[in-house]
Amino acid sequence: MIVVTTPTGQIGRRVLDHLLDSGEPIRVVARDPARLPDHVRARVEVVEGSHGDLAVVTEAFAGADAVFWLVAADPRAESLEAAFLDFTRPACDALKNQGVARVVGVSALGRGVARDAGHVSASLAMDDLIASTGVSYRALAMPSFMDNLLWQVESISNNGVFFGPVSGDRKAPTCATRDIAAVAARLLLDSTWDGVADVPVLGPENLSQNDLAEIMSDVLGRPVRYQRVPMDAFRATQIEHGWSEAMAQGMVDMMAAKEAGLDNAEPRTPAATTPTTFRQWCEEVLKPAVQGV
Template sequence: MIVVTTPTGQIGGRLVRRLLDRGGAVRVIARDASRLHGSVREQVEIVEGRHDDPAVLDKALSGADALFWLVPPNPSAPSAEQHYLAFARAGAAAVARHRVGHVVAVSSAGHGWPAPAGVLSAAFAMDAELAASGAAYRALSLPFYMENLLGQLDAIVERGVFRLTCAGDRPLALIATRDIAGAAADLLTDLSWSGQESLPVFGPDRLTPDAMAEVIGEELGRPVAYSRMAMDDFAAMLRSGGAGDRAVKERTEMFAAQDAGIYEADWSIATIAATDFRTWCREVLKPAARAEAS
């Protein structure tokens, strides 16, 4: 039995379908089971609730062979570290109680980074907690998600621009969520692995944000440019959206680490995923942009 958290999210939803296609027995932990597609609800066992709740975890992990773990985002959490650790401590204790043999979790690339990295450091702390459960553990260690650009669709469609804090002429490691789900499915359907490791998974490109803008423009058939955002402007934007001082610090530390090359060392050891940026733009961004414009 494979237990999947966040089964209605971009990664968890894709993972559930891949596992079912491979004939796996799947149990999901869902805060709102009504959000599961009807065909999925018919094929999985469902435990409703949050996966930081020990009672929910006890019900879900009974008899489980493996667990897929993803901490759901909570922009209103006063501290990313507290948020990640609250989930991780509940999860690690339940994994140990039920002797779950294998755990695969969504984490960040850059393990071993020597400076504070905000939200990424919170993910590294999560890994340490889950590894301490004693289960065989793989931290899928990931760079910048291509899907993050979907949050800037309006600016891309209406103004022909997207903005990040990193230098436009420095390569940015990327990954598509479909490939995260694929890597997780491969691990969860072949439990011959052991030990505890981080597993970087990167897309095949080494594109700069400037080059990304060129690819986006070619696929959309209109000029698109990249504009670097100053970190102070990014912090001000977060504050204007209601973020507190701790949340602003953690987010700016995360992007500062990204700008400083936190992903660089993992590029040489990463598993290279299938989806290149142009394919993702053609198959995901372009249809979304059409819908946005209509």
């Protein structure tokens, strides 16, 4: 039995797509099962509720061999600890009580180098908490997602501009969520690994924000530029969108760490390099999204 949390999220639903063809029994934890497509609901067992609730995860993890774990951190949380660690503690109790063998979790690059890196530091502390249960654990260590640009698709479409707080010329890896899901599914279906380790998930190239703008311009057939915004303005925007002070500051601290080279600390290896290029992602994901605005 494999358990999938966040089965309607941008990564979780793709993990689920991979797993459905495996023949393995699948159970999902969903706050709103109605959001699951009909063909998915017909093929999985559903436990309704939050995977931050002890009763829910105790039921979901019963008889499970492996769990896909992802914390979609609440932007309104009172602290990073509440958003990542407190949310995960019930699952840790259930992992031990139900005897789950393996967990694959979504985390971030930065182990050994992240200092006061906001959401990254909280993710790494979450990894340590899960590992402390004795479960075999693989933390998927990621840079920024290509798919996060979809949050700015209207600005890209209508104004030809996207924004961020990092330097336009800093080159760093990015990755596509579909590649993250593929790596996660492979690990969930493999019962031979044990112990605790990070699994870096790096796209095939290091690109700057200006590089991204050039590729987007080429694919979309219209000018797109990157505009850097000050960290204070970035924080204020998060708060205007309903983020708590602590969660907005955590995002600022994370972006400051990325500006200082956090995502470049992991050496690129063939095993850590995923296939989807940014150009391919733009052609297959961004361009249809822009055309749909």
